Amino acid sequence: MEMQFYPIDVDYVTNKAGKAVIRLFGRSTDGKRVCVIDSNFEPYFYAVPESKTKVASIRKEMEKIRVKHDESLFYVSSTEVSERKYLGKDISAIKVVVNHPKAVPAVKDIVKKISGIAMVAEADITFEKRYLIDKKISTLVLCSVNGEEFDANADVDLVLEAKSIEQTGEEMLSPKILGFDIEVYNKLRIPREEKDPILMVGFYSDNFKKVITWKKLDKAEKYIHFVKDEKELILEAVKTIKEFKPDYLVGYFSDGFDFPYLRSRAKKNNVELNINLDFSKISFRKRGELSSVQLTGFAHLDIYRFIKRITSGGEIQLESYDLDTVAKEMLNEGKADVEIPELAGAWDDNNQKKLKEFCKYNLKDAELTFRLTEKMLPNLHEFTKIIGQPVQDICRMTFGQFVEGYLLRNIQQFRELVPNRPSYNSISDRSMDSYEGAFVYQPSPGLYENLAVFDFRSLYPTIITSHNICPSTLTLDSKNAYETPEIEVNKRKIKHYFTSKHEGFIPIILRDILTRRNRIKEIIKKNGKDPILDARQYSLKILANSFYGYLGFSGGRWYSLECAQSVTAYARNYVQQVIEKAKKEFEVVYGDTDSIFIRLGKKTKKDALDFLKEINRGLPSLMELELENFYVRGIFVSKKSETKGAKKKYALIDEKGSIKVRGFETIRGDWSILAKEVQEKVLDMVLKENAPQKAINFVKEIIKQARQKKIDMKKMIIRRNLTKEIKSYEQIGPHVAVAKKMIEQGAEIPAGTTIYYIINEGKGMIRDRAKLPEESSSYDSEYYVNNQVIPAVKSIFEALGYKETYLKEDHAQSKLGEF
DNA sequence: CCATATCGGGG
DNA sequence: GTGTACGATATGG
Numbered sequence: 001m002e003m004q005f006y007p008i009d010v011d012y013v014t015n016k017a018g019k020a021v022i023r024l025f026g027r028s029t030d031g032k033r034v035c036v037i038d039s040n041f042e043p044y045f046y047a048v049p050e051s052k053t054k055v056a057s058i059r060k061e062m063e064k065i066r067v068k069h070d071e072s073l074f075y076v077s078s079t080e081v082s083e084r085k086y087l088g089k090d091i092s093a094i095k096v097v098v099n100h101p102k103a104v105p106a107v108k109d110i111v112k113k114i115s116g117i118a119m120v121a122e123a124d125i126t127f128e129k130r131y132l133i134d135k136k137i138s139t140l141v142l143c144s145v146n147g148e149e150f151d152a153n154a155d156v157d158l159v160l161e162a163k164s165i166e167q168t169g170e171e172m173l174s175p176k177i178l179g180f181d182i183e184v185y186n187k188l189r190i191p192r193e194e195k196d197p198i199l200m201v202g203f204y205s206d207n208f209k210k211v212i213t214w215k216k217l218d219k220a221e222k223y224i225h226f227v228k229d230e231k232e233l234i235l236e237a238v239k240t241i242k243e244f245k246p247d248y249l250v251g252y253f254s255d256g257f258d259f260p261y262l263r264s265r266a267k268k269n270n271v272e273l274n275i276n277l278d279f280s281k282i283s284f285r286k287r288g289e290l291s292s293v294q295l296t297g298f299a300h301l302d303i304y305r306f307i308k309r310i311t312s313g314g315e316i317q318l319e320s321y322d323l324d325t326v327a328k329e330m331l332n333e334g335k336a337d338v339e340i341p342e343l344a345g346a347w348d349d350n351n352q353k354k355l356k357e358f359c360k361y362n363l364k365d366a367e368l369t370f371r372l373t374e375k376m377l378p379n380l381h382e383f384t385k386i387i388g389q390p391v392q393d394i395c396r397m398t399f400g401q402f403v404e405g406y407l408l409r410n411i412q413q414f415r416e417l418v419p420n421r422p423s424y425n426s427i428s429d430r431s432m433d434s435y436e437g438a439f440v441y442q443p444s445p446g447l448y449e450n451l452a453v454f455d456f457r458s459l460y461p462t463i464i465t466s467h468n469i470c471p472s473t474l475t476l477d478s479k480n481a482y483e484t485p486e487i488e489v490n491k492r493k494i495k496h497y498f499t500s501k502h503e504g505f506i507p508i509i510l511r512d513i514l515t516r517r518n519r520i521k522e523i524i525k526k527n528g529k530d531p532i533l534d535a536r537q538y539s540l541k542i543l544a545n546s547f548y549g550y551l552g553f554s555g556g557r558w559y560s561l562e563c564a565q566s567v568t569a570y571a572r573n574y575v576q577q578v579i580e581k582a583k584k585e586f587e588v589v590y591g592d593t594d595s596i597f598i599r600l601g602k603k604t605k606k607d608a609l610d611f612l613k614e615i616n617r618g619l620p621s622l623m624e625l626e627l628e629n630f631y632v633r634g635i636f637v638s639k640k641s642e643t644k645g646a647k648k649k650y651a652l653i654d655e656k657g658s659i660k661v662r663g664f665e666t667i668r669g670d671w672s673i674l675a676k677e678v679q680e681k682v683l684d685m686v687l688k689e690n691a692p693q694k695a696i697n698f699v700k701e702i703i704k705q706a707r708q709k710k711i712d713m714k715k716m717i718i719r720r721n722l723t724k725e726i727k728s729y730e731q732i733g734p735h736v737a738v739a740k741k742m743i744e745q746g747a748e749i750p751a752g753t754t755i756y757y758i759i760n761e762g763k764g765m766i767r768d769r770a771k772l773p774e775e776s777s778s779y780d781s782e783y784y785v786n787n788q789v790i791p792a793v794k795s796i797f798e799a800l801g802y803k804e805t806y807l808k809e810d811h812a813q814s815k816l817g818e819f
Numbered sequence: 820c821c822a823t824a825t826c827g828g829g830g
Numbered sequence: 831g832t833g834t835a836c837g838a839t840a841t842g843g
Contacts, residue, residue, distance in 0.1 A: 043832065104832035123832055130832075186830040196830085257829035287836065290828090304828060312838090322828065340830055398836080424835080555835080 002146055003160060004029045005036065006173035007139045008247055009297055010128045010390055012101065013278075015039070018072065020101050022131050024165075025156065025277060025297040027173060029142070032157035033245055035277070035297070036145050038165055041131050042077065043101040045123035046093040046417060047111050048086070054116040055081060055092060061114055062096060067106045074103030086121075086417045088472030088504065093121070093417060101127040121417045125408070129389065133409050135165065138388040140381060142169040155242070155277045156297065172381055178246035179204045179370030180237075182258050183362050187344040188748055189755075193264035197230040199347055200359060201237045204366035208244065211359045212236045217352050224359050231269040234262065241275050248299045248391070249275075252323050252369045255302040255396075259293040260284065292396055299392040301380075303373050306395045310379055310542070327368040330375055335368065336361040378535030386539055399546035400553045406543060407509065407558060414505045416472070419557040430554035435565045436488065439572035441579055441591030443636040443650070445799035447686065448589055450600045451652070452608040453628040456574065458514065458541070459594035460548035463570045464563075465511045466620035469551075470504025471560040484566045485573040496566045506547065506558070513544045514622065578615055578625060585611060590636060590650065595628065605630060629654050633687055637799040649795070653687040674715040675788040678702055682793045692800045699793055706781040706789070716779045719756045734759065734770035742772070759783045 007026040015021050021039040028034045049058050059079045067074040080095045098107050108123040125133075137143060147160040180203050185196040203210045209223040214233050216226050227233050241249060251258045263284065266273045273282055277297025284291040293300050307330075308321045318325055324335045338354075338361045346354035373380075384391045387405040397405070408418060422430065456462070463469065467482040474496065475481055481497040488494075498504070517540040524533050550556050552564030571594065578596055582588050585607065590597040600608060608627070615625045634652040651661045661683065678699060685695040705711050720735040726743060735755040743749055758776040760769045769780060 045832070098832090101832050106832095108832075126832060182830090184830055189830075191830055251829095253828040256827090261829085286834085290836070302828095308828085320827090343830075427835085 001149065001160070002144065003034065003036075003158075004142055004144050004168070005034050006141070007036070007137065007143055008173070008175075008299055008391065009295070010132060010139065011296065012127050012131075014100070018100070020127060022128060023278075024137075024143075026139075026143075027175075027247055028158070033155075033277070033297075034158045034160065035152065035154050035156045036143075036147065036160050036162050036165065037150060037152070038131070038162045040162070041127075041134070042097050043099075043104055043127055043130070044095055044097040045104055045108055046082070046084070046121040047096055047114075048091055048093050048118045048121060048417070050116050050118045052092050055094065058114060058116055059094060062094070062111055065107055065110050067103070067110065069102070069106055072100065072102070074106050075099055076107060084415050084417045085472075087419070088416075088470075088502075091417070119420075121420060124421050125418065129408070132388055133412065135167075137165070137167045138385050139390045140173045140175075140384050141167055142171045144168040153279065154297070155279070172385065173247065175247035175377075176245065177205060177248045177250060177370055177373050178208070178241065178244050179250050179366040179368075179373065180241075180254070180258070181251065181362055181365035181369060182261060183343060183358060184261060185344050185347060186341065189341065191261070192748075193261055194268070198233060198261065198265050199343070200362045201233060201240075202359075202362035202366040203237075203240055203244070204363060204370045205244070205246070209363055209367075210240060211363050212240070213355075213359060215347065215350065215355060217356055217359070220356060221359070223363065224356075230265060231271055234266050234269060234271050234273070237262075238271075238273060238275055246298060248301050248373065249295065250301045250303050250369055250373045252365065252372070253302060253304045254300070255293050255305065256290050259300070260291060294392060299390065299395075301373065301392060301395045303369060303376060303395070306376060306380060307372065309398065310376070323365060323368055327372060331368065331371050333368070333371075336364040378531050379539060382532075382535045382539040386543065399542065400550050400556060402543055403546045403550040404557060407506075410509050411505060414508075416505055421557055422555060422559065427554045430559060430561070433554075433561045435552070435561065435568065436572070437568055438593035439575050439591070440593070441575075441588060441596075443590040443597075445637055447633065447635050447692070447800055448599055449633050451589065451597055451631040451634050452586075452600055452605070453595060453597050453631065453652075454578070454608075454612060454625050455595035455628045457624045457626050458544060459571055459574070459623075460567055461510055461514055461544040462620075462623040463567050463574075464547060465507045465514065466622050467566070467570060468498045468500060468504055468507050469563050469566050470498065470506040471551075471558055471563060472506075473498040473502070473504035474560065474562050475499045485569045487565050487569045489565075496562050498566070506551075506563075510544060510547055511622070513540050516540055517544065574619075574623070581615065582611065589634075597634070631655075633690060635683075635686055635796065635799055637795040651683050651687060657688065659683065659687055671792070672716050672718050672784065672788050674702075674706075674711060674784060675792040677715070678789050679792040679796075682796055686796065686800070692797075692802075695793075696797070696802065699789065702789060703781075703785050706784055709778055709781065713758065713773065713776065713779065716758050716784060717756050717773050718758070734767045737767035738770050738772060 005026045005028040007024040009025040010022065012020050012022050019039060020043065021037050022041055024036040026034055049055055062079055063076050065076050075098065076096055077099050078097045082093045082095045084091055084093045096111065098104055104123050108120050111117060112120050143165055145160060145162050145165045147162040150159045150161040152159040180201065182198050183200040184191045184198050200211055200213045210225055211223055212225045212227060212233050214227050214229050217224060225236065227236050262273060276282060276295055280296055283294045285294060304321065307326055311318060318329055328334045338357050342354065343358055346358065380391060380394060383402065384394045387394060387402055388409045389405050411418065476497065478497050480501050481499050484496045486493045486495060517537050520533050520537040524530060548564065548567050551560050553559060575591055575594065575596065579588050579591050582596060582598055586598040586603060587601060588596065589599050612625055612627060631652045631654050634650060636650045649662065651659060653659050681698060682695045685691050685698060726736065726739055726749060734757055738755050738757045739749050756773055757770040758773050759766060759780045760771050760776050761778055761780045762769050766783065
C-alpha cells in the first residue's frame, strides 16, 4: 500500500533475524500514528589505504574479518572501492559494509590495524543519522512510502514494512502539541526526589485542559481530575499522554526537572512511565548535571533549552530565562500570581481555596509552555528541515552542532570524506591553541551626542566566502591564492594562503546559505511580513554566523586553526581600514568586531551615508558595510580598574526614543531589585532626558530613602544558591550563614537550595547579619547603599565625569552624604 | 595572564 | 551505543 507521512522520530532495532532495521515513527496525512520499518539499509564505514597498490590485498583481508561479541557474530558483508576526496585531495577509499551497526566499532578497530591502512572514516556517524543523510530525508517533511502492513509490538495505528521510501515534498507537519508541568511538595525550598511527592500534573493543548491531583477539592473546576494517591496520579498522567497521542510532549526545563522527578517518583511508587510507543523504557542521557530525556515514537521537547539557545546573542536580550520572564517577553503574559513556597503548607492544611489556585497555576504553566512552543515552532521547524535531524535533537543542539549537522548532509555532493570526531586528547590539544580575536577600538568614557553606527553585514561569513577560506583550500603555495593579512603567532608574523584555483566546500555551502537568505529577505520586503519566511531567514542567518565559530571549535570535525585565525585577521583588517578612513572626516568613538561608531559633529547624515557608499565601492562583492542606525545620544563607560572604555559596555538612544543597552548585565538575578531599578532609571534619565544631574539627585534620593527605611523590604532581598553540602563550605558567605542557622532550627537544606536573605542592621560581619526575609524587620541601609546601589551606577557616573567629586574608591561612604 | 568556581532552569 | 563530553561568566592564584 501507499502512504504519505511525516517522520518525527527515527531509531533502529534489531529484528529476530539479527538484522538492524530503521524505524520511522510519525504522523500520516490522514492523522494516524504510524511506524515505518525499513530493512533495506546497511551499516558501513570507510577505510583509506596508504596507497592504491595495496587495495586488492587489503580488501581480501578485510572480507575475512569475523568478531564474536556476546551472542552475536560481526563480519564484513562486502567491500567496494570508492573514489573520494579528503579535505580537497583526491583519495581512494574502501567502503566497508558490515552486518550490523554494532559491528562497526568492533570491525573498525581491526581494520585500523591492518598494515597499509592510513585511516578509518565515518565509523562514528550513528546508523539512523546515516540513514537520514543517505536517503535525503528530513524529519517533519512529507515522505511517501510504499510497503506492506506489518505486525509489530508498537502502540501505533499502523506499521508498514517499506519497500521504498522517499521524501516527496516541502510540506511540513502541523504537530499535535501537549504542554505539561508538575508541582511537587516543597516544604523545603528545593524538593527532594526521595521524599517529596508530586502533587499535581497539568496538561494543556488546543481544546484540552487537565490537572491531575490527589487531594479532593470541593466545587472544583471541570478540568481538575482527582485520584487517590501519587501512584494513581502518575498512572493517570501516563494514561493522559497515551490517549492524547501528542507528536510533541513539551515541558519547560523538563530535561532538568519534570522528567527526572517523574522517573524518581514512579520508581518510588513502583510504577512504569510507560509512554514510549514501543513500550521500552525512557532513555535519560546524562550530559553533565542535565540529562536529555528521549522518548520513542514521538518527541519530548524541553522548550526552555531551545529558547535559551536561540535568543541569546539575538535582538532581544533576556536577563533571565525563567518561564515568567520568557513568557512575559514573548507572549505578553506571565505566570499565575501565587506564592509557590506556600504550596506545601496549603497541602498540609487542606486549604481548599489556595489549592485550587495552585491547580490554576499548574495549568497556566502548562499553557505557557504550550504557547511558547507554538511561538517557537517556525524556528524549530526551519532548523529541523535545514539540518535534517529529529526535532527533539534540534531542540537541544548547540550552534556548532547545527553547522556540523548541516555540513554532514551537504558535504555529500562534494564526495568529501567526513573527518573523524576528534579524540578527547586532540580536543584538549586543540583547546590549547589560542589566536587573536576581534579588534576593539577603545572608547573614551563619556556621553556623546549625534552618533552614526555602521556595521558589516554578516562580516565573518562574507569574509569566508570572499577569500575562499576552507580547510580544503589551505595551501603553502602563495601563487594563485588569497593572502591573509599578517597574523602574529608566538611573536612571529605569518600569513596563510587559500588557493583561488578551485572553490572550497565551506565557501560554496556558506555562499549558498547567504544567497538563499538574501532571496528570502527580498521576498519578505516585497510581500510583507511572514512568520514562516522570517523564521527561515533567521535560521539561515544563525547558521551562517556559526561557521566561523565552528572552524575554531576544538570539538569539530572540520576544525581548522588556520581558517579561524584567517577569518579574524581579515576582519580586524577591514574594520581598521574603515576606522582609518573614517577618522579623516569624523571623530571615531568606538568600534568592535564588525562595527564602527562615529560622531557626526558638524557633518550631516548625508555625509555619513556618502562615506558608507565610498567604503562599499572598495569591498569584495559579498561584503557590505551598512548603516545600523543614527543615535541621538550614547554613553560609553569603563569597567572597574580600566581607564580606557570597556568593551561592549554602552547604552544608546535612537531618534525614536528606544534605548539599546549592552554589557550592563553585571546586574544579575543575585542582585537586589533595588540595584536593578536604580540602574535602569539612571540610564533612562541620562539618555532620554539628557539629565545627569537629575539622575544624581535621583540616586541621592534613593540613598536618603534607604537610610530612612522607606524602601520596600522586598526590594532588598538577595538570593544565592548553595552549590554544595553545608558542611563542605570553608568560605562562609552570607547565604551559607543563613542556611546554617536554618539547619540549627531543624530545617533540612540539601545542596542546590536557593537562599533568600536580607542584610540586617547591627555590628559585626555581614554574614552574621544576613537573615531570612521573614525574620528581618529592617535592613542595613549602608550595606545596600555601598554594595548594591553604588556599584550599579558607579561606572555610569564615572563616564559622565563625576568620578572625583562623588565616588572616591572604597571610601565612598563618607562622601556619600553629599551624593 | 590563565586555571578554577559558579550558575542556570525547576518547586 | 557506528558512545560519552554544557557553556558563559566571575573569581582567584
